[in-house]
Amino acid sequence: MNMANDVHAEYVDEFGMVGPLPASDGQRQPLDADAPTGPEIGSRFPDFTLPSASGRTVSFHHDRAGQRAAVVFYRSAVW
Amino acid sequence: MTQLVELQAALPKFAEAGIRLYAISYDEIGALADFVEHHEITFDLLADQGSKVIRKFGILNHYVTPEQVPYHGIPFPGTYLIDEDGDVSAKVFHRSLAQRESAEGLIDAALGEILLRSEGPTTAHADDSGIEFSLTYHGGAGVLRGGTMRRLVIRVDLPEGLHIYDEPVPTGMVATSFTIVGPEGLRSLPVEKPPTESLDLPGVGELQVWSDTADFAIPVWAADEIASLVRADNPGYVTIEVDITYQACDDQACRLPRTERLAVDVPVGSYVGPALGGGGMPGAATTSMDTGKWLGEMVKRGIAAAPDADAAVAYLHRTRDTFAAGPLGDSVTD
Numbered sequence: 001m002n003m004a005n006d007v008h009a010e011y012v013d014e015f016g017m018v019g020p021l022p023a024s025d026g027q028r029q030p031l032d033a034d035a036p037t038g039p040e041i042g043s044r045f046p047d048f049t050l051p052s053a054s055g056r057t058v059s060f061h062h063d064r065a066g067q068r069a070a071v072v073f074y075r076s077a078v079w
Numbered sequence: 080m081t082q083l084v085e086l087q088a089a090l091p092k093f094a095e096a097g098i099r100l101y102a103i104s105y106d107e108i109g110a111l112a113d114f115v116e117h118h119e120i121t122f123d124l125l126a127d128q129g130s131k132v133i134r135k136f137g138i139l140n141h142y143v144t145p146e147q148v149p150y151h152g153i154p155f156p157g158t159y160l161i162d163e164d165g166d167v168s169a170k171v172f173h174r175s176l177a178q179r180e181s182a183e184g185l186i187d188a189a190l191g192e193i194l195l196r197s198e199g200p201t202t203a204h205a206d207d208s209g210i211e212f213s214l215t216y217h218g219g220a221g222v223l224r225g226g227t228m229r230r231l232v233i234r235v236d237l238p239e240g241l242h243i244y245d246e247p248v249p250t251g252m253v254a255t256s257f258t259i260v261g262p263e264g265l266r267s268l269p270v271e272k273p274p275t276e277s278l279d280l281p282g283v284g285e286l287q288v289w290s291d292t293a294d295f296a297i298p299v300w301a302a303d304e305i306a307s308l309v310r311a312d313n314p315g316y317v318t319i320e321v322d323i324t325y326q327a328c329d330d331q332a333c334r335l336p337r338t339e340r341l342a343v344d345v346p347v348g349s350y351v352g353p354a355l356g357g358g359g360m361p362g363a364a365t366t367s368m369d370t371g372k373w374l375g376e377m378v379k380r381g382i383a384a385a386p387d388a389d390a391a392v393a394y395l396h397r398t399r400d401t402f403a404a405g406p407l408g409d410s411v412t413d
Contacts, residue, residue: 015178058101069161
């Protein structure tokens with residue numbers, strides 16, 4: 001049984017991806033070409049303080065201690 | 080989720096490049112703790128409950144309305160690379176919200192160069208004028224998965240004195256181009272080209288060329304035909320074929336245009352779902368969502384139109400067993 005062959009067309013987006021909501025739903029809508037993507041290249045990365053799942057409190061610039069960093073914004077670890 | 084587990088697998092590569100890794104979502108801290116435990120995550124998953132940082136950065140997904148609880152509050156997914164001074168050196172946002180950059184792609188963005196590793200499937204070939212070509216599948220430790228970007232890196236090594244052309248070229252000459260021949264369902268973005276050199280040809284004008292070694296990268300991802308979260312079977316591997324069309328010249332004469340085909344076999348990895356029994360939905364503290372319920376919801380909403388109820392239940396059980404087997408099943412190579 002190949003479920004993928006039975007996928008309803010409205011769940012397939014222009015990128016060929018299938019998701020649990022229709023492709024027209026807000027969660028799946030493609031980013032506009034001029035959509036804001038936050039701090040610009042070359043600018044100071046804004047500082048923030050957030051709790052970590054490890055139990056630590058992370059103040060970003062202090063925590064990275066002069067190292068390079070990658071900060072990944074993602075949808076959810078739950079769904 | 081596939082993205083987080085891939086990032087964890089690539090943590091030594093980030094450390095090697097001197098990059099500290101953080102990930103931010105609007106999830107509750109307890110849900111993140113469950114995920115960290117289940118998938119053995121050792122980098123910081125930060126809890127931005129209430130999406131305050133997401134809003135401060137101006138990347139709240141505004142297509143999701145406040146009425147859409149608990150989905151309101153998610154960001155447009157993307158990554159910032161920060162240099163030693165604390166400035167943004169690069170950022171990666173893809174148009175499709177289903178696409179995530181690979182760990183290797185993020186490291187390349189931070190370093191400003193493509194760091195090819197021996198783990199990616201690769202093939203090499205030389206033409207009869209001594210031009211060497213290689214095709215390497217780059218990213219995700221060489222494994223293809225739905226939803227994460229990879230790059231096909233084509234390296235062209237030209238013998239001394241020979242060059243190939245970038246667009247535009249005069250009528251009668253052929254610029255270098257790349258075509259993904261297969262497989263069906265492998266989608267791509269425009270090729271990322273290395274810098275060119277200018278060559279002034281008498282009577283023709285100034286042309287843009289490559290000589291010595293040139294690395295071209297084609298960002299690719301697998302559409303649902305290849306790697307799907309609703310597909311129970313896994314093809315095991317796919318064969319990726321790329322045609323390179325080019326015309327090589329020296330300062331005296333040009334050779335005939337040619338097309339060379341390169342092919343690599345790339346393993347297809349499993350999809351990574353939510354932790355079994357893990358966590359509560361943000362904004363809906365009483366809701367516990369495990370994988371079975373989540374997949375059941377997908378069937379209910381009609382993404383997977385099961386021919387009958389028994390088949391749907393069998394499918395859910397099989398998928399649940401796959402998820403329960405471990406973070407990435409047994410298909411991870413490092």
